[in-house]
Amino acid sequence: MCSDNPNSNLQLVDVPSYPDISLYANVQGALHIWEGDGWKRESMSWKTGSYLASNLSGTPEMRFRGPQAQELLSRLSINNVYKWPIGKSKHLVMPDENGNIANHGLAVRDGEESFRQLASLPWAVYKARSLGLDVDISLHPIFIFQIAGPTSLEVLVNLLGDDVRDLEFLGVKDIEIPGVDAASIELSRIGMAGTLAYEVRGPIEYGPSVFDAIYLAGRPLGMQRLGWRTYVVNHTEAGFPQLGCTFLPSAFTDPDFLAMLGPTGPDMSTNKTGALPGSIDPRDFGARLRTPHQVNWGWMAKFDHEFIGREAIEAEAANPRRKTVTLRWNKEDVVDVLASQFDGGEEYKMFEFPTTPQSPAGGHADLVTKNGSPVGVSSLAVYSYYYRHMLSHSTLDLAEAVVGNEVTVHWGDHGNRIKPIRATVEPFPYLDLPSNKNVDTRGTESPAYQPRR
Structure with a gap:
């Protein structure tokens, strides 16, 4: 970056400062990759190769622990969180009293009384104050790196070995990054690109070295560094409405x-x-604003528990x-x-x-x-x-x-x-390629994709 860059007073805390990155930019008060390897190549990556993205890094991970942590998330979410296996991810959708989506985001269940929510507004932290439940809440800055595309598994195998092939859709496992002496780094099979995708997450101070390790493993396979400029294209193609883009919370x-x-x-x-x-x-x-039904998430609503906005969402379910x-x-x-x-x-x-x-x-x-x-x-x-x-x-x-x-x-x-x-x-989604959950990662070859024209 040049010394006269107006964003030079901001610090890159999640990725290295690569001299060949096309453009960095101030995104929501932090310095992020804006354009990594060219927006056209980046937009092709999750269909024909793979990308590495750090766009979600910087938002604190919210941890909820205690005998009533599960009840807190249940009271806030349309989802049934009592059938949630330990070690699995879940997309929680949290409405307001009128049935509009106040917040949504990925969450992980770590134990009987332990949950985490990622890259999300602190709505649960805010609502916990009024619900009066016995929950210990803490916030932790983390990096979140997304690896997506048909060759994403090959990149991770190059880096971590064949054990990653057994990770199921929505699954989470602890990993060790070669050359990075850090605990509490995890791999999750989840993503917004619509195709095969993963996330690597951990303490934010290890972000630059982890990003670099993944990129070095993926560069021989043509991995692209995806910036904010192109990021939302994958949400639109893959049919994933996004808070802050498709609608406001x-x-x-x-x-x-x-x-x-x-x-x-x-x-x-x-x-x-x-x-x-x-x-x-x-x-x-x-x-x-949008309701869960309006963004095609009404199927997640389970009316077997009380939650904020249930009356409005149940009425809409009867008459969408x-x-x-x-x-x-x-x-x-x-x-x-x-x-x-x-x-x-x-x-x-x-x-x-x-x-x-x-x-x-x-x-x-x-x-x-x-x-x-x-x-x-x-x-x-x-x-x-x-x-x-x-x-x-x-x-x-x-x-x-x-x-x-x-x-x-x-x-x-x-x-x-x-x-x-x-x-x-x-069609919604517009992307006509195999979805993450349908890809057999135990095989050895990446599927050959041909675009609809």
């Missing part, structure tokens, strides 16, 4: 929660000043009205947006390749209509270099959420010039 509507976050929390005054992007009025914060789909945007209309940059007068809002708004981006909401009537909300415009299409997640009325149906996305920011863009409902 309703936790941000709770002033006491924001007060607990202090200066590290978001400035929700932007809701009043018009800074929230998209063609839907920024004062319409509700358009940026919207779901999330993939929209493929019309190429000619997208090109019109690009062409307007060369015309006189007000141009259309330009796309940032590969993701608009640049990730991590929260609160983007574009109106979706059918024959002039509102039918849904579209989030984030993502250019998939693999499929050569512009894609987005859109929460649509069920009657319109039919593959092949054509709707209109109103592209732009509220109060400015808006471009109607035709879009077609496509």
Whole structure:
């Protein structure tokens, strides 16, 4: 990094400072890789090779221990946490009283009375204060490195040996990184890329040396270092709605929660000043929220326990009205947006390749209509270099959420010039490659993938 870099006062705490990294950037107050090996190569990596990403590092791991730790997570989550095997991961979805998603994230059960939540808002820490349960809560800074793609297993075998082949989907195991004298490093078979994927996690002070060890093992196989610029493309292709990208957490509507976050929390005054992007009025914060059913997570809701928001979610389960789909945007209309940059007068809002708004981006909401009537909300415009299409997640009325149906996305920011863009409902997820849970890791060869065109 050059000495005149405006981010030079920030410290890289999770990865080494590689001289060949294309760009580092200040992301949410920390220095992260923005573009590692070129966004096109990075966006191909989880389909044709593998990537190494550190984007989730820096958020504290929350540990919940004690006789009522399980009850705390049960009271907050739509999931049944009483059938949760020790040593397994679970995606916990935590709603508010109105049934909107306040928080979600990966959690691990370590023992009968021991749980951890990763890369997530401290919603459970906040709610524990009012529930009055006997739970010991502590926060620990950790690194989280994601290794994803068809050759990710080969990378890990090169580094750790054949024992990693036996790790099942959602499983967790302790590992030792050659050359790194550190305890409490674990490997988990989980990821957001849709394809075979893993996470390596441990105390943040060991992050740079662990990242380097993984990268050296993967470089002969063409591993790419994935930065924030391209990161959300995999969520969109793989059909994983993401807090802060596809939707905003309703936790941000709770002033006491924001007060607990202090200066590290978001400035929700932007809701009043018009800074929230998209063609839907920024004062319409509700358009940026989602329920579990609206993002296709309603199947996780188990009504065999009491949890915050149960009444609202149970009512929606009986009468669901919207779901999330993939929209493929019309190429000619997208090109019109690009062409307007060369015309006189007000141009259309330009796309940032590969993701608009640049990730991590929260609160983007574009109106979706059918024959002039509102039918849904579209989030984030993502250019998939693999499929050569512009894609987005859109929460649509069920009657319109039919593959092949054509709707209109109103592209732009509220109060400015808006471009109607035709879009077609496509399969969700859009990615048509073998998913992580279906890959047989006990074999020796990586599957050959061919893209849908």
